[in-house]
Amino acid sequence: xxxxxxxxxxxxxxxxxxxxxxxxxxxxxxxxxxxxxxxxxxxxxxxxxxxxxxxxxxxxxxxxxxxxxxxxxxxxxxxxxxxxxxxxxxxxxxxxxxxxxxxxxxxxxxxxxxxxxxxxxxxxxxxxxxxxxxxxxxxxxxxxxxxxxxxxxxxxxxxxxxxxxxxxxxxxxxxxxxxxxxxxxxxxxxxxxxxxxxxxxxxxxxxxxxxxxxxxxxxxxxxxxxxxxxxxxxxxxxxxxxxxxxxxxxxxxxxxxxxxxxxxxxxxxxxxxxxxxxxxxxxxxxxxxxxxxxxxxxxxxxxxxxxxxxxxxxxxxxxx
Ligand code: SPV
Ligand code: MG
Numbered sequence: 001x002x003x004x005x006x007x008x009x010x011x012x013x014x015x016x017x018x019x020x021x022x023x024x025x026x027x028x029x030x031x032x033x034x035x036x037x038x039x040x041x042x043x044x045x046x047x048x049x050x051x052x053x054x055x056x057x058x059x060x061x062x063x064x065x066x067x068x069x070x071x072x073x074x075x076x077x078x079x080x081x082x083x084x085x086x087x088x089x090x091x092x093x094x095x096x097x098x099x100x101x102x103x104x105x106x107x108x109x110x111x112x113x114x115x116x117x118x119x120x121x122x123x124x125x126x127x128x129x130x131x132x133x134x135x136x137x138x139x140x141x142x143x144x145x146x147x148x149x150x151x152x153x154x155x156x157x158x159x160x161x162x163x164x165x166x167x168x169x170x171x172x173x174x175x176x177x178x179x180x181x182x183x184x185x186x187x188x189x190x191x192x193x194x195x196x197x198x199x200x201x202x203x204x205x206x207x208x209x210x211x212x213x214x215x216x217x218x219x220x221x222x223x224x225x226x227x228x229x230x231x232x233x234x235x236x237x238x239x240x241x242x243x244x245x246x247x248x249x250x251x252x253x254x255x256x257x258x259x260x261x262x263x264x265x266x267x268x269x270x271x272x273x274x275x276x277x278x279x280x281x282x283x284x285x286x287x288x289x290x291x292x293x294x295x296x297x298x299x300x301x302x303x304x305x306x307x308x309x310x311x312x313x314x315x316x317x318x319x320x
Contacts, residue, residue: 027109028140033187035115035142038075039220039248044265045075047117047273051083052104055278056112057315074114076142076271079105081119082155083279094121094153098132102139111317115142117191117250117273122149122167126175130182133190143189144179145222145250148172148196148209156198157254159226166199169209173216180217191250192218197225197232207239220248220270230256237267 022030038045050056056077064072082092084101098120105116118136123129123146136144147156150167158164167175172192179190192213196206210221221240225233233251240249248270253259264272285305292302313319 028138029185031109031113031115031140032137032142032185035076035117036187036189038115039270042075044261044269045271046072046261047076047078047271048074049080049083049273049275049278050077050108050112051080051087051279053107053111054315055282056108056114058278060112060114061315076115076117077108077112078273078275079108079116079118079141080275080279081121083276084119086279092153092155094124097124097128099135102135105139105141109140116140117143117145117271120144120146122147122153123175123179126178129175130178133179133182133188134184137183137185137188141188143191143220145191145193146175146179147193147222147224148213156195156224157226159198160200164195164199166195166201169212172209173212176213176216176218189219189248190217191220191222191248192216193222193224195224197223197227197236203232203235203239206236207243210240211243214244214247218247220250222250222252222273224252226255228255230259233259234267237269241268 048059048062050059059074059077062074066072079101081094081096084104085092085096088096090096098118101118105118108116118141120129120132120136124132129146133144147153148167149164150171151165154162154164156164176190176192183190192210194206194210194213196202196209206223210223213221221244223233223236223240225236227233230253233253233256237249237251240247249268250271250273251264251269252273252275253264254275261272289302289305292305293299296302307315
């Protein structure tokens with residue numbers, strides 16, 4: 001109990017050089033539990049994508065001190081199917097299974113104590129999802145999000161520009177029930193992601209589905225939208241809250257990037273996921289640096305786009 005209420009961050013801080021006194025099972029329990037505790041404690045969580053140990057370290061170390069009020073930090077990391085696939089040079093079409101991705105997640109967990117929300121794509125076949133839930137549970141993942149699509153999954157931000165199929169409410173509810181039945185801890189949250197707005201099925205369809213998913217046992221809802229003005233996401237939150245005032249509600253403001261965290265929190269969201277920004281920013285800098293060295297025949301001009309060697313040495317504990 002004492003360990004759980006302190007959380008992993010504090011356990012690590014007390015251990016010089018990240019030497020842990022907790023055993024791996026305790027560690028997985030603490031990490032898994034931290035997300036549901038945070039959701040109870042805070043009105044809205046900030047979640048940043050991490051696709052590698054170094055990006056996870058940066059997420060954990062990022063802190064904005066403010067004169068008054070508590071400093072701002074990220075509460076959790078998002079394991080994105082888009083960035084995990086891209087990082088490996090593969091398309092975001094569910095080609096990496098959760099068991100493939102767990103190798104990278106264990107490396108992340110070795111250096112970062114934040115809880116993780118795992119993007120589980122469609123969850124695959126219910127029989128596969130049952131096994132993947134057990135694996136994620138054992139590793140200490142805090143939440144798995146599955147989306148209500150079926151067939152060959154394509155990235156949501158394509159919308160109807162590519163062929164994407166939505167699952168039936170009945171089939172998807174069954175997958176949620178299978179997920180819930182196969183976890184050994186209720187602290188592993190099963191979150192249902194609704195793609196009705198992505199696929200232009202309308203607000204009524206989105207609300208009907210989300211209510212069915214909650215009734216089937218989903219611990220929370222992720223609602224996704226690719227509309228740039230952000231109006232439909234705010235409207236969804238308003239309508240959903242009428243039916244479900246307390247069910248955790250998550251959004252991914254990639255398309256409606258002008259909406260601030262405070263605005264989304266005010267609209268009733270409980271977690272805001274910045275789903276791909278660590279990968280996009282890193283690889284933009286890499287692309288420019290690679291071309292810049294060719295262009296200038298030296299590295300002087302690209303140095304401002306690179307982290308200083310001193311900063312790298314400070315970033316990774318145990319380097320000095
Ligand atoms: C991801 O990050 O892989 C997501 C969010 O699923 S999106 O790319 O917007 O579909
Ligand atoms: Mg994804």
